[in-house]
Amino acid sequence: MKRYTGGKPKLRRFHQARWDEPIIFELSSEGERGVLLPDVEDEIKSEVGDVVSTIPESMRRKQPPRLPELSQPRVLRHYIRLSQETLGTDLNIDVGQGTCTMKYSPKINEQLARMPQMTEIHPLQDEETVQGILEVMYKFEQILKEISGLDQFSFQPAAGSQAIYANASIIRAYHEARGEADQRDEIITTIFSHPSDAACAKTAGFKVITLYPDEDGYPDLEALKAAVSERTAGLMITNPEDTGIFNPKIEEFVKVVHEAGGLCSYDQANANGILGITRAGEAGFDLCHFNLHKTFSSPHGCGGPAVGAIGVTKELAKFLPVPVIEFDGSKYHLDYGRPESIGKVRAFCGVAPVVLKSYAWAMSHGAEGLKEVAEIAVLNNNYLLNKLLEIRGVSAPYAKGKRRIEQVRYSLEKLTRDTGVHSEEIGLRAADFGVHYWTSHHPWVVPEPCTLEPTESYSKADLDEYVEIIRQVSDEAYTNPELVKTAPHNSTIHKIDTAPLDDPSQWAMTWRAYRKKVRKERE
Amino acid sequence: MFPWHTCQFMDKSRNQSGRRKLGLIVNPIAGIGGRVGLKGSDGAEIQKKALQLGALPQSLTRTVQALERVASVKEDLEIVTYPSEMGEDAAKECGFDHIVVGSIRKGKTTAEDTKNAAKEMLRLSVDLLLFAGGDGTARDIYNAIGEKMPVLGIPAGVKIHSAAFAISPRSAGDLVVLFLQGRCGIREAEVMDIDEEALRRGIVSAKLYGYLRIPFEKRLIQGLKTPSSGGEKEAMEAIACEVVDGMKDDYLYIVGPGTTTRAITSKLGLNKTLVGVDVVSKGKLAGTDVNEAQLLKLLEKRKAKIIITPIGGQGYIFGRGNQQISPEVIKKVGRDNIMVVAAPEKINSLRGRPFLVDTGDRAVDRMLSGYIRVVTGYNEHVIYKISC
Numbered sequence: 001m002k003r004y005t006g007g008k009p010k011l012r013r014f015h016q017a018r019w020d021e022p023i024i025f026e027l028s029s030e031g032e033r034g035v036l037l038p039d040v041e042d043e044i045k046s047e048v049g050d051v052v053s054t055i056p057e058s059m060r061r062k063q064p065p066r067l068p069e070l071s072q073p074r075v076l077r078h079y080i081r082l083s084q085e086t087l088g089t090d091l092n093i094d095v096g097q098g099t100c101t102m103k104y105s106p107k108i109n110e111q112l113a114r115m116p117q118m119t120e121i122h123p124l125q126d127e128e129t130v131q132g133i134l135e136v137m138y139k140f141e142q143i144l145k146e147i148s149g150l151d152q153f154s155f156q157p158a159a160g161s162q163a164i165y166a167n168a169s170i171i172r173a174y175h176e177a178r179g180e181a182d183q184r185d186e187i188i189t190t191i192f193s194h195p196s197d198a199a200c201a202k203t204a205g206f207k208v209i210t211l212y213p214d215e216d217g218y219p220d221l222e223a224l225k226a227a228v229s230e231r232t233a234g235l236m237i238t239n240p241e242d243t244g245i246f247n248p249k250i251e252e253f254v255k256v257v258h259e260a261g262g263l264c265s266y267d268q269a270n271a272n273g274i275l276g277i278t279r280a281g282e283a284g285f286d287l288c289h290f291n292l293h294k295t296f297s298s299p300h301g302c303g304g305p306a307v308g309a310i311g312v313t314k315e316l317a318k319f320l321p322v323p324v325i326e327f328d329g330s331k332y333h334l335d336y337g338r339p340e341s342i343g344k345v346r347a348f349c350g351v352a353p354v355v356l357k358s359y360a361w362a363m364s365h366g367a368e369g370l371k372e373v374a375e376i377a378v379l380n381n382n383y384l385l386n387k388l389l390e391i392r393g394v395s396a397p398y399a400k401g402k403r404r405i406e407q408v409r410y411s412l413e414k415l416t417r418d419t420g421v422h423s424e425e426i427g428l429r430a431a432d433f434g435v436h437y438w439t440s441h442h443p444w445v446v447p448e449p450c451t452l453e454p455t456e457s458y459s460k461a462d463l464d465e466y467v468e469i470i471r472q473v474s475d476e477a478y479t480n481p482e483l484v485k486t487a488p489h490n491s492t493i494h495k496i497d498t499a500p501l502d503d504p505s506q507w508a509m510t511w512r513a514y515r516k517k518v519r520k521e522r523e
Numbered sequence: 524m525f526p527w528h529t530c531q532f533m534d535k536s537r538n539q540s541g542r543r544k545l546g547l548i549v550n551p552i553a554g555i556g557g558r559v560g561l562k563g564s565d566g567a568e569i570q571k572k573a574l575q576l577g578a579l580p581q582s583l584t585r586t587v588q589a590l591e592r593v594a595s596v597k598e599d600l601e602i603v604t605y606p607s608e609m610g611e612d613a614a615k616e617c618g619f620d621h622i623v624v625g626s627i628r629k630g631k632t633t634a635e636d637t638k639n640a641a642k643e644m645l646r647l648s649v650d651l652l653l654f655a656g657g658d659g660t661a662r663d664i665y666n667a668i669g670e671k672m673p674v675l676g677i678p679a680g681v682k683i684h685s686a687a688f689a690i691s692p693r694s695a696g697d698l699v700v701l702f703l704q705g706r707c708g709i710r711e712a713e714v715m716d717i718d719e720e721a722l723r724r725g726i727v728s729a730k731l732y733g734y735l736r737i738p739f740e741k742r743l744i745q746g747l748k749t750p751s752s753g754g755e756k757e758a759m760e761a762i763a764c765e766v767v768d769g770m771k772d773d774y775l776y777i778v779g780p781g782t783t784t785r786a787i788t789s790k791l792g793l794n795k796t797l798v799g800v801d802v803v804s805k806g807k808l809a810g811t812d813v814n815e816a817q818l819l820k821l822l823e824k825r826k827a828k829i830i831i832t833p834i835g836g837q838g839y840i841f842g843r844g845n846q847q848i849s850p851e852v853i854k855k856v857g858r859d860n861i862m863v864v865a866a867p868e869k870i871n872s873l874r875g876r877p878f879l880v881d882t883g884d885r886a887v888d889r890m891l892s893g894y895i896r897v898v899t900g901y902n903e904h905v906i907y908k909i910s911c
Contacts, residue, residue: 191905198903207902212875223906226894420592420697445871482595 003461009468014434015490017084024078025511028068034075085492087436089301093462095384096427096436098407098451099194099242101272101291105299109360113353123348127333133352134332138325140359147370148268148288149281150311155292155350156321160269161196162345163289163308164236166321167265168204169342170287170312171234173319174263177340184233184262190219192241192409195441197267201236217398219247221256228260238267240274242441242451243397244381244404254284263287263316269308271295272455273378273406276371280311287312296358305351307358323349376456377406380463384408384454387467391474393418397446407453409446416448421477421484423448428495429476429487433469542601543703545593546644547586547621548664550656551608551632553680554581582679585692586613586655589677592696593619596703603649605640608632613655634663641667648672651702651738653695655679658716661687665714665733673709673736675699684843686712686835687735698738707738710755711782713834715844731780731798731834731844758866759786761901766830766864767791775827776803777818777856779845783832783864800847802827815849822852828860829853838873840909841891842881850884858890863897863907870897870905877908885911 003010040048052060070078094102112118121130141153157163168187175181187201188209198208209227214220219241235257240246247253254264266280266288272295280288292298293306300306312320322341323334334349365373385408388394393415396408412423427437427450440449454463477484508514555573590613593600602621604610607629614621624643627636637660644652645668652672654664657680664674676688677695689695701707711734718730763786770776778784778801788795791806799812802821810817821827829848833840840863841848853861863878880891888911897905 202902207904209896210899210903210905212870212905212907220906220908223894223908227896227906417691417693420693443867443871447874 003465009461009464011468011472012434012465014432016087016434016492017081018492019081019085021078021081021085023511024068024070024075027070027074027078030069032069032071032074034070034072087431087434087491087493089299092435093458093466094436095452095454095458095463095466096430097438098409098453099270099441100300100438101270101294101406101453101455102300102457103272103297103455104457105297105357106361106364109297109357112360113357118353118356121352123352128331131332133356134325134334136359137350137352137355138327138332140355140362141325143359143362144290144309144311146367147271147275147279148290148311149279150285150288151314152317152320152324153309153311154320154324155307155309155355156344156346156348157289157308157310158346158351159306160194160267160289160291160294160308161200163269163291163310164196164200164265164267165204166308166310166342166345167287167289167312168201168206168234168236169345170310170316170319171263171265172204172206173340173342174316175233180261184231186229186231187233188224188227188235188237188257188262190237190241191445192219192243192245193236193238194242194267194269196269197236197238206233213398217243217245217400218249219253221249221252224253224256228256228262230261232257232260232262234263234265236265236267238269240405240407242407243399243409243446244407244453245399245402246274246405250283258284265289269294270406270453272453273374273381275374276367277374281313286316292354292358297361298354298357305354307351307354309350321345325349373456374406377454378403380454380456380458381406381408383460384452384463384467387463388452388470391467391471392478393474394450394470406455407451409440410450410452411446412448412450415474415477419477419481419484421481423450425484425487426450426470426473426477428491428493429473429484430469431488431491431493433472434491435466435469437470542599542620544647544649545600545602545699545703546641546647546649546652547602547604547610547614548637548640548644548652548654548656548660549582549586549605549608549610549613550637550654550660550663550679551580551582553656553660554585582655582677583608583613583616585677585679586610587616588692589653589655589689589696589699590614590617590619592693593617593699596700600703603644603647605636605643609636609640634659637663638667644668645672651675651699653677653699655692658682658685658714661685661714661735662716662732665735670711670734670736673702673738675702675737682717684715684717684837685735686837687714687737694740698740701740702738707740708755709736710739711735712737712739713781713844715834733798734782755866755868758868758900759783760790761903762864762866762898763787763790765898765901765903766862770803770806772805773826774804774860775809775821775825777801777827777829777848777852778803779829779831779848781832781834783866783869784830787830787864798844800845814847815852818847818849818852819855822855826860827856828862829856830862830864832864833869833873833878835869835872838876838878840878840880842879842883846883850882850887853882853887853891861891861895863895865897865899865905867899867905870899870907877910880909880911 089102137155144153157166172181175184185207186209187206189197190211202208211220211223239250257264263286266285268288269291271290289308289310291308293300318338318340319342321344322338323336326333326335382403385404393412395411395414397411416422423439430437438451440451473484508517552570597619602614602619604614604621604623605625606623606627609627609632611623625640641664652674654660655677660680661676675695675698677692678688689698714732714735716730716732762783766787767790778788780798785795793808795801796812801808802810802813831840834843880888882888892909892911894906895909897907899905
């Protein structure tokens with residue numbers, strides 16, 4: 001199929017399946033079964049005895065679990081239908097999920113991770129018997145050391161926010177070891193750092209001091225100077241920020257914090273625009289973290305397994321979570337004997353299949369290839385930026401006229417003022433053309449935001465198609481706003497009544513909690 | 524067309540005719556002082572003068588701009604309004620079903636008409652009262668009905684210092700729709716006014732008169748998934764905890780006006796003067812609605828901290844609505860003892876503009892300029908810039 005007509009990118013005619021599908025608990029019908037297990041043979045029964053009696057009385061269920069009761073084909077139908085209602089990264093030109101680094105994750109890496117050599121091992125096995133995966137983890141650690149300029153890594157945190165939490169805990173452990181933990185209780189961050197930097201530091205027990213940008217939209221060095229004191233424990237910031245702006249004074253930031261006695265932690269969850277170009281070590285940082293599920297293609301999304309790899313300098317290595325993987329020249333082993341360690345933030349030493357996929361991805365690129373990833377990601381982003389700014393009602397606040405790194409937080413405020421159509425409505429309409437579009441983390445500092453990140457995976461034709469979709473929706477907003485406001489028309493994405501989200505009395509985190517609340521209401 | 528909107532419509536309090544009621548009051552002379560450079564339209568003399576200068580009232584056009592945005596829910600709506608130029612004309616022009624109540628002297632309406640109209644709307648229990656005017660009109664509405672029902676201002680006057688107005692007539696219309704669909708929060712918004720007489724003599728003297736309850740569109744600053752925004756209220760509660768936790772017995776606390784500062788005194792179980800300055804010592808009120816002289820007297824013997832909050836959308840922390848905390852008082856207390864408190868939403872509403880000070884003393888304004896710590900939540904602070 002030709003992707004352009006007369007030089008203009010062609011819009012796709014997209015229509016998604018829309019099922020009126022209840023949740024699986026509501027599909028349950030009593031007595032229906034997916035598998036009927038045969039009775040245990042008498043011989044086995046007599047040999048094994050009463051297995052239930054080995055479980056202590058207090059731990060035995062009084063009633064069977066209230067699981068949904070369905071036959072196999074109904075389960076299959078249910079999940080196939082749900083899968084048809086998603087707009088996953090393998091289905092769409094997924095540049096619309098800014099900050100998520102949605103790149104193409106080669107399927108061969110998935111196959112590697114699903115090989116029995118990976119799936120049939122267990123972290124509780126003797127380390128002698130899992131030398132292969134330990135070698136992979138150790139070798140990938142060497143790669144991350146090279147990429148970051150830091151000295152030792154742990155793969156234990158299973159998410160970016162867990163990595164930030166672990167790094168905040170290391171910062172505290174450092175001050176504790178120096179007898180200053182009570183005094184140093186403040187972590188400094190910026191408003192456009194990923195919100196997890198503030199949230200996880202706070203979860204780890206710190207006060208959080210947030211800096212707003214200076215007049216040019218860059219992190220404000222003077223504000224930092226006003227913020228530091230003898231109470232400063234550390235700086236935890238993202239760079240480039242969620243706006244895609246790289247802090248040009250990053251070395252000075254580090255210097256100011258170090259002079260005040262604090263440590264500096266670099267949130268490089270999304271390092272897609274800086275691989276092989278700039279390193280945490282050279283900027284003077286003491287800690288950093290990478291999300292393997294973002295930059296390193298493991299992949300991201302679906303709340304699946306992830307790894308927030310944390311890296312530290314030699315001085316801080318003793319505080320890393322246990323176990324760390326050591327190599328004595330012939331054997332790999334897990335080192336638990338680290339008395340100053342912060343302990344564990346999660347079981348074992350990391351989600352091994354994720355590390356394996358990331359290692360495979362990095363090795364397939366090589367050092368030069370990783371740098372090229374960053375270069376293309378930045379090029380793609382700035383191409384997209386220039387194209388989008390031609391669209392009516394779209395602007396890119398802060399650092400006007402300057403290039404961005406790997407993503408941009410746009411503002412559609414003008415479009416909203418002109419047409420009454422809001423940014424998230426633009427996203428719902430974009431879904432009618434089969435693409436994803438995301439606004440921003442909360443609170444919205446940039447009004448009517450939209451955050452796009454094209455990564456290195458998308459071609460010029462892909463980007464042109466995405467831009468054309470946004471152009472089309474913008475035109476519609478100006479000429480026929482009702483069409484946009486009533487979207488989606490061809491997609492399953494829902495308009496959600498958000499009012500209950502503000503009302504804790506209506507929240508239910510589990511099916512059981514929901515049932516409880518419904519019952520209460522009825523009473 | 525709006526399946527989920529409609530269903531919300533259905534279950535919210537429809538009136539007997541099955542439709543929602545929107546009150547509408549237009550101050551027909553609002554804004555006429557503006558284009559002819561008269562800094563306001565309060566007072567019969569000025570209105571006469573403005574008309575002689577060829578001024579055209581802005582309020583009808585602006586009301587129509589707002590109502591056009593409400594057209595999408597026309598069918599579900601009935602407007603309750605005052606005769607001819609006080610709302611009937613606008614409702615007619617936009618083709619809304621409307622009921623006219625009350626009576627006026629055409630071409631000679633006064634503030635009394637606005638107040639009577641507001642009281643009438645309250646009596647008829649409209650769902651929301653939409654009014655077009657400026658700060659003077661907002662004050663009239665406030666004096667008539669206080670916080671008894673939700674209202675929203677269409678900015679049509681010369682002076683718009685009050686936070687009770689939408690940012691534009693069109694966004695006022697959008698807010699009405701969202702409110703009727705139950706998609707808005709309600710917040711208290713400052714009713715401010717500047718003494719026009721003084722302003723014409725070159726003196727800016729803003730006063731806080733009270734609060735009106737207005738709908739606000741959370742997504743402007745927060746977006747879809749913020750589970751916090753039952754909201755600003757919770758942020759204020761968190762701020763109050765942080766401030767109260769840090770209070771020391773050897774300090775006096777001079778508490779400026781505002782809903783955020785009121786949350787702090789409420790936390791202490793104290794009744795704060797709504798628009799005045801109060802003083803707290805050892806968890807008890809040591810002075811209510813104090814003036815500058817009283818403050819200076821209190822400061823003779825005790826060290827103190829000042830707790831203030833910026834005016835939403837404008838960012839003034841000194842010199843608007845809290846002139847009792849004079850340059851003398853500020854100097855005596857010292858910059859290091861000034862505590863600014865503000866919910867993150869309030870800071871975001873400034874859109875990157877700095878906090879402002881206008882104490883009337885240039886030297887004090889300069890001393891205040893620079894960066895200051897703002898308490899934005901429990902264990903949460905922001906470093907923000909002050910300009911003069």
